[in-house]
Amino acid sequence: MKLCRFGALNAERPGLIDDQGRLRDLSDVLDDIGPDQLSEDIFEMLNGIDVEALPIVSGSVRMGAPIAGISKxxxxxxxxxxxxxxxxxxxxxxxxxxxxxxxxxxxxxxxxxxxxxxxxxxxxxxxxxxxxxxxxxxxxxxxxxxxxxxxxxxxxxxxxxxxxxxxxxxxxxxxxxxxxxxxxxxxxxxxxxxxxxxxxxxxxxxxxxxxxxxxxxxxxxxxxxxxxxxxxxxxxxxxxxxxxxxxxxxxxxxxxxxxxxxxxxxxxxxxxxxxxxxxxxx
The missing domain is CATH 3.90.850.10 (Fumarylacetoacetase-like, C-terminal domain)
Incomplete structure (x- = not known):
């Protein structure tokens, strides 16, 4: 899967790119995409969600770095x-x-x-x-x-x-x-x-x-x-x-x-x- 973060600087929200290349909002599923969300358990959970039920983010939107809280x-x-x-x-x-x-x-x-x-x-x-x-x-x-x-x-x-x-x-x-x-x-x-x-x-x-x-x-x-x-x-x-x-x-x-x-x-x-x-x- 393709995981991303979008929105204004320092106010990014978690997102997912679906199979059609559309940006989907993961805010109701995850707080963010950072160190705590990079486990196999989280990925397994995300693989099991109904992507089509996630909101589509339309229009021009800023993409942030896809990982929050990078320590190194x-x-x-x-x-x-x-x-x-x-x-x-x-x-x-x-x-x-x-x-x-x-x-x-x-x-x-x-x-x-x-x-x-x-x-x-x-x-x-x-x-x-x-x-x-x-x-x-x-x-x-x-x-x-x-x-x-x-x-x-x-x-x-x-x-x-x-x-x-x-x-x-x-x-x-x-x-x-x-x-x-x-x-x-x-x-x-x-x-x-x-x-x-x-x-x-x-x-x-x-x-x-x-x-x-x-x-x-x-x-x-x-x-x-x-x-x-x-x-x-x-x-x-x-x-x-x-x-x-x-x-x-x-x-x-x-x-x-x-x-x-x-x-x-x-x-x-x-x-x-x-x-x-x-x-x-x-």
Missing amino acids: YICIGLNYSDHAAESGLPIPTEPIIFLKATSAISGPNDPIIQPPHSSQLDWEVELGIVIGKTAQYVSEDDALDHVAGYCLMNDVSERTFQLQSTQWDKGKGCDSFGPIGPWMVTKDEIRDVHNLEMWLDVNGARMQTGNTQNMIFKIPEIVSYCSRYMTLRPGDVIATGTPPGVGMGIKPNPVWLHPGDTVQLGIQGLGQQTQQVVKHGS
């Missing part, structure tokens, strides 16, 4: 060998972990806000893992038992900030740099998560084309590896890396985002996002 936004760097090559960096021998501030989280179609002093604003389409059950020192064989589902993510990056030190966090964690959604798809609905087409356009021009089959480290290994170094809790999200085609990697002249630009991205089965770039304070 974890990222895996350079997880596609061709992206590592375009970045001029060696292929990693084990997953590279960094964190994005949870204050960066935004809805899938909310604007990307360019910070003051930013000059190298970039994009990264990524598959996100949503943790559904606490994971600590889990094996690769058991890792998927701790996954609730998957979502689309844009790891927006400010390369000037990112490359000022060996730590990437400040170039990745600015407000609005973590669009998630439009929905979370439960893992039972994805036949092969390691064979999903992914793409990103800037102003209508295709910049990234890839497939999750080209990940260096697959999802069971990523979840198991992260759980060795931090307890993964329900609602935590893990961005699994991006294919080639980021602005920084374009030769000989990198391409950066500017106010007025439009970014569109999608992953097969996980929906699409559209973001407008705006200047801070505008």
